[in-house]
Amino acid sequence: MPEITEEQLKNMTPEQIAEMQKQNCIFCHIVSGKVASKKVYEDDKVTVILDINPANPGHSVIIPKEHYAIMPQIPEDILGHIFMVAKGISHACLKAFKAQGTNIFIANGVVAGQRAQHFMVHVIPRKENDGIKIFQIPHKDVSEDQLAKLSSILKAKVNQMMGIKEEVLDLDNIKKPEIKKEEEPTEAPEEGKEEPQEENKEEDVKTLLGGKEEPEEEKVPETEKEEEIDIDKIAELFK
Amino acid sequence: MKNDCVYCQMIADKEKEKIYEDEKVVVVLDDKPAGPGHLLVMPKQHYPIMEQVPDFIMSHAFTIANKMSIALFESLNAQGTNIVVNNGLAGGQESAHFMINVIARREGDGMNFQWVPRQLSEEEMSTIELQMKEQTKTIGEFQSEKAKPIEMETKVRRIPAGSEDRENYLVKRFIKIP
Numbered sequence: 217m218p219e220i221t222e223e224q225l226k227n228m229t230p231e232q233i234a235e236m237q238k239q240n241c242i243f244c245h246i247v248s249g250k251v252a253s254k255k256v257y258e259d260d261k262v263t264v265i266l267d268i269n270p271a272n273p274g275h276s277v278i279i280p281k282e283h284y285a286i287m288p289q290i291p292e293d294i295l296g297h298i299f300m301v302a303k304g305i306s307h308a309c310l311k312a313f314k315a316q317g318t319n320i321f322i323a324n325g326v327v328a329g330q331r332a333q334h335f336m337v338h339v340i341p342r343k344e345n346d347g348i349k350i351f352q353i354p355h356k357d358v359s360e361d362q363l364a365k366l367s368s369i370l371k372a373k374v375n376q377m378m379g380i381k382e383e384v385l386d387l388d389n390i391k392k393p394e395i396k397k398e399e400e401p402t403e404a405p406e407e408g409k410e411e412p413q414e415e416n417k418e419e420d421v422k423t424l425l426g427g428k429e430e431p432e433e434e435k436v437p438e439t440e441k442e443e444e445i446d447i448d449k450i451a452e453l454f455k
Numbered sequence: 456m457k458n459d460c461v462y463c464q465m466i467a468d469k470e471k472e473k474i475y476e477d478e479k480v481v482v483v484l485d486d487k488p489a490g491p492g493h494l495l496v497m498p499k500q501h502y503p504i505m506e507q508v509p510d511f512i513m514s515h516a517f518t519i520a521n522k523m524s525i526a527l528f529e530s531l532n533a534q535g536t537n538i539v540v541n542n543g544l545a546g547g548q549e550s551a552h553f554m555i556n557v558i559a560r561r562e563g564d565g566m567n568f569q570w571v572p573r574q575l576s577e578e579e580m581s582t583i584e585l586q587m588k589e590q591t592k593t594i595g596e597f598q599s600e601k602a603k604p605i606e607m608e609t610k611v612r613r614i615p616a617g618s619e620d621r622e623n624y625l626v627k628r629f630i631k632i633p
């Protein structure tokens with residue numbers, strides 16, 4: 217990789233920058249076959265390989281063939297395809313290893329654990345008592361007030377996003393966390409915009425919500441029995 | 456709708472605040488969240504595990520999960536997001552309604568989704584590769600949504616040559632007329 221000056225970088229087209237990123241991306245090299253890997257599935261849009269640092273045997277990663285650093289860059293048809301494949305890979309894990317469950321895991325951003333500059337989706341086969349605890353999502357008690365506040369902020373944002381679809385995929389906005397919107401013709405959502413107060417939120421995590429149902433309690437009635445298939449057994453474990 | 460499923464009830468409950476809703480999915484805030492900004496993306500229909508979710512619902516639900524992730528970045532100053540599915544009891548699933556967690560992440564938030572890598576020999580990895588390849592052969596014919604879907608109990612999808620697995624039983628249940 218030849219040195220590139222800032223001046224040169226400025227003069228590069230987005231296509232050239234993308235090309236440069238690809239040349240430096242090990243996952244692009246895996247897709248092209250320049251770097252060896254254990255491929256378990258491939259089609260025109262994705263390559264699926266075994267993770268070399270697996271959480272469990274069979275841990276696979278789905279890699280889009282195109283280079284996308286972050287999830288919001290991925291066109292919807294590719295994104296949709298990735299997760300249909302993810303379901304298939306999960307099913308394959310259940311069958312290949314007699315797994316009793318799986319995890320789908322995605323890290324967006326370094327803070328969330330993203331290591332590579334190439335978007336990927338992890339599919340991890342799970343067995344009872346396999347010792348993996350990290351995917352157990354923690355639950356905290358938060359006040360109704362805080363939930364209501366989060367709800368109004370998020371809802372305003374989502375309404376705005378879904379209303380003006382083009383704005384959503386503006387990558388410059390996604391990369392910087394600050395909400396610095398130039399005057400937007402939208403009225404309502406921007407008006408009541410509150411500054412998120414992270415400190416308060418973290419400290420606010422005390423009040424117990426009374427009377428809320430515990431999801432753990434719930435039961436599933438017998439699903440229609442067809443043939444005895446691992447999927448049905450797994451689905452019925454909730455009883 | 457499963458009457459005894461709290462999430463089905465929540466979805467049907469007009470009073471329940473939804474962050475987003477369309478004809479296929481609903482997004483709500485987890486009321487016992489991992490941290491500030493924890494969203495649940497759920498199909499409106501009741502599917503216990505991922506393998507039972509039709510392909511076109513999978514793709515749609517994750518497209519919405521991506522949008523929710525963007526919303527967390529933009530409106531709650533998240534520095535990262537995790538998207539996690541706990542599929543099956545062994546996968547840590549807590550309720551029998553399939554859902555996608557979208558979780559805002561911030562420096563020092565105390566969450567950790569980093570696994571300890573297992574040491575597997577080259578030979579073990581090669582065996583695993585072959586086992587997986589055997590089972591991924593049938594991936595590829597995805598169920599797509601049709602404009603006016605009609606449920607068919609008996610119609611069977613064309614199965615790729617060489618796969619006599621019973622796995623396609625699901626298709627029998629959910630396939631829509633082309």
Ligand SMILES: [Zn+2]
Nearest residue numbers: 241244283334
């Ligand atoms: Zn790449």
Ligand SMILES: [Zn+2]
Nearest residue numbers: 460463501552
């Ligand atoms: Zn349900």
